[in-house]
Amino acid sequence: MRNIYRIITLIPEYRFRAVVILFTSAVIGLGGAIAPFIFRHIVNILADFSAMRIGPTQAARDAAIAVLGFLALRLALVGVSAWLEQASDALWRNTISTLRQRVFDSMTSLSIDFYGRTRAGDIMDRFGTVTTITMWLFQLSEGTLSAILQLLFGTVLLLFKAPLVGLIMALIVPLNLYLSVAEAGKTRSYKREWHRLIGVMAGLLGEMVSQITTVRSMAGETGIMSRFNAVQRHWWAVREVEQGVEQKSGVVINLINAVGSVSTVGWVTYGALQGRYSPGDILLVLTLTQAMIVSLQPIGRLINTTAEVDTAAERLVALLDERPTVTDRPDAAELTYIRSIAFCGVYFRYPDKAHNTLEDISFEITAGEHVALVGASGSGKSTIIRLLLRFYDPQQGRILINGQDIRTYTQASVRAAFGVVLQDVALFNDTIARNIGWCNPKASEADIESAARIAHADDFIRLLPEGYATVAGERGVHLSGGERQRIAIARAVLRDPGLVILDEATSALDSESERKVQDGLSHLMAGRMALIVAHRLGTIRNANRILVMNRGKIVESGDHGSLIAQPHGVYARLHALQSVL
Numbered sequence: 001m002r003n004i005y006r007i008i009t010l011i012p013e014y015r016f017r018a019v020v021i022l023f024t025s026a027v028i029g030l031g032g033a034i035a036p037f038i039f040r041h042i043v044n045i046l047a048d049f050s051a052m053r054i055g056p057t058q059a060a061r062d063a064a065i066a067v068l069g070f071l072a073l074r075l076a077l078v079g080v081s082a083w084l085e086q087a088s089d090a091l092w093r094n095t096i097s098t099l100r101q102r103v104f105d106s107m108t109s110l111s112i113d114f115y116g117r118t119r120a121g122d123i124m125d126r127f128g129t130v131t132t133i134t135m136w137l138f139q140l141s142e143g144t145l146s147a148i149l150q151l152l153f154g155t156v157l158l159l160f161k162a163p164l165v166g167l168i169m170a171l172i173v174p175l176n177l178y179l180s181v182a183e184a185g186k187t188r189s190y191k192r193e194w195h196r197l198i199g200v201m202a203g204l205l206g207e208m209v210s211q212i213t214t215v216r217s218m219a220g221e222t223g224i225m226s227r228f229n230a231v232q233r234h235w236w237a238v239r240e241v242e243q244g245v246e247q248k249s250g251v252v253i254n255l256i257n258a259v260g261s262v263s264t265v266g267w268v269t270y271g272a273l274q275g276r277y278s279p280g281d282i283l284l285v286l287t288l289t290q291a292m293i294v295s296l297q298p299i300g301r302l303i304n305t306t307a308e309v310d311t312a313a314e315r316l317v318a319l320l321d322e323r324p325t326v327t328d329r330p331d332a333a334e335l336t337y338i339r340s341i342a343f344c345g346v347y348f349r350y351p352d353k354a355h356n357t358l359e360d361i362s363f364e365i366t367a368g369e370h371v372a373l374v375g376a377s378g379s380g381k382s383t384i385i386r387l388l389l390r391f392y393d394p395q396q397g398r399i400l401i402n403g404q405d406i407r408t409y410t411q412a413s414v415r416a417a418f419g420v421v422l423q424d425v426a427l428f429n430d431t432i433a434r435n436i437g438w439c440n441p442k443a444s445e446a447d448i449e450s451a452a453r454i455a456h457a458d459d460f461i462r463l464l465p466e467g468y469a470t471v472a473g474e475r476g477v478h479l480s481g482g483e484r485q486r487i488a489i490a491r492a493v494l495r496d497p498g499l500v501i502l503d504e505a506t507s508a509l510d511s512e513s514e515r516k517v518q519d520g521l522s523h524l525m526a527g528r529m530a531l532i533v534a535h536r537l538g539t540i541r542n543a544n545r546i547l548v549m550n551r552g553k554i555v556e557s558g559d560h561g562s563l564i565a566q567p568h569g570v571y572a573r574l575h576a577l578q579s580v581l
């Protein structure tokens with residue numbers, strides 16, 4: 001219950017309404033428990049009438065009053081139940097939406113390293129448990145408390161009316177609860193394991209769907225299917241063992257209840273033959289004990305589901321307990337403009353790596369300057385950009401913006417001041433217009449179209465079936481690599497950034513597309529500071545400074561002319577190689 005309790009503490013605002021619903025459902029349950037007393041009263045009236053202890057008029061009047069009382073009770077229960085159903089559903093909608101929102105907010109605030117080590121499918125699976133948990137909470141609030149109260153009430157009443165029957169029930173009820181709790185304890189580790197396996201399966205499915213082109217093109221379906229089947233078989237085996245434990249405990253509980261049920265019927269019948277009970281009493285005791293035994297079963301099942309829901313909640317709590325590794329200082333200021341950027345002796349190691357990815361990186365970009373990063377694959381160029389975007393903080397050294405440590409500014413304002421065009425352009429399943437303006441909600445249609453014109457995207461957008469209203473992304477129109485890049489450039493233009501960050505696409509575009517992309521980029525970068533990760537040296541000839549990287553270090557620095565003049569330099573070698581190609 002620890003994890004479910006943690007989840008409940010996340011939504012304290014609904015506590016009062018939940019208590020009212022719990023109380024009302026208890027009242028309904030107790031209302032239902034009054035019925036056997038009315039039946040008892042009616043049977044006693046009929047017995048008195050049969051034995052001629054009362055006349056027909058009085059019997060008819062008393063019976064009519066009792067039936068009317070029963071009618072009033074049922075009508076009241078119908079009314080209160082209708083209110084309860086509506087109130088419970090409203091509360092369920094509120095809690096589920098609030099919890100979903102909290103999980104979503106928490107996911108959006110986590111640092112990038114979390115997404116590097118957690119599979120998307122696994123996150124989706126944990127997100128889905130919000131529904132399981134809230135459904136369970138309402139199952140609990142709707143019937144359980146009243147069932148427990150009925151059991152208590154029934155046992156106490158039986159202890160007075162038929163002490164031996166009461167005693168039997170006083171043993172059966174706690175024994176049932178004890179065995180159900182013990183069963184839940186024994187099966188907990190299995191439940192935890194199969195929930196984990198469901199997460200793994202969801203992860204595999206997510207991976208397969210997002211990488212479908214790679215999987216298809218390499219005929220990798222069999223490979224991924226056999227990985228999935230192996231996890232599925234493991235899940236099957238765990239579930240089978242768990243079911244075995246549950247079954248054993250279920251048989252023991254049912255046997256105890258059967259013995260209890262038969263002995264109460266036997267004892268009451270014996271008592272009646274001895275003349276100790278009136279017909280009404282017999283009916284009352286038998287109805288009560290049978291109702292109690294019947295209600296024990298769902299309570300047992302609920303204890304079992306509680307354990308299951310608690311393990312699901314454990315996975316959700318673990319997700320919610322994740323804290324961003326990169327956070328804003330409480331006194332962080334808003335960055336409103338950029339005058340200069342500087343890396344000063346920066347060392348950086350990825351959390352899961354044993355060695356430094358960047359070592360002693362120092363460089364500066366001042367107003368209007370274009371600085372390019374070149375070097376072999378894996379030399380750390382993109383990592384520099386990731387640090388600038390504050391996906392990670394360096395372990396040593398400082399990154400300065402306008403002479404101030406980057407950590408003195410809020411992350412959002414730093415990122416908002418950048419116009420980023422990365423290699424992989426992600427398009428959302430939305431219109432082209434919204435894809436361009438998605439992080440500038442205030443941008444008008446005219447602003448979006450003007451940005452698209454600067455990025456040389458307007459011409460191809462207008463040729464799409466619905467122009468700017470055409471849906472792109474996962475289920476939308478397919479755009480080529482060059483077109484996606486131009487969308488990304490339009491996005492960056494719209495932001496009017498202080499610094500343009502460009503991770504140049506590795507795959508070559510056709511010359512027409514390349515020219516348009518380059519043209520768009522030139523417009524974007526004109527008069528602005530820019531940091532460019534370059535794969536093709538031809539595109540950075542005019543950069544003010546080129547930083548050549550090798551194994552996490554800057555090994556050469558200068559403009560194209562000065563670097564090319566070093567015949568044994570890394571840049572000159574790279575340049576010679578690309579010229580040959």
Ligand SMILES: Nc1ncnc2c1ncn2[C@@H]1O[C@H](COP(=O)(O)OP(=O)(O)OP(=O)(O)O)[C@@H](O)[C@H]1O
Nearest residue numbers: 116350352353357376377378379380381382383384
């Ligand atoms: N999220 C990550 N976690 C751990 N290691 C990483 C991560 N991202 C990159 N690396 C490692 O850091 C090193 C530098 O990677 P980086 O992406 O910065 O290289 P790069 O110079 O941009 O390469 P490329 O030109 O191929 O894009 C590589 O060894 C890479 O494996």
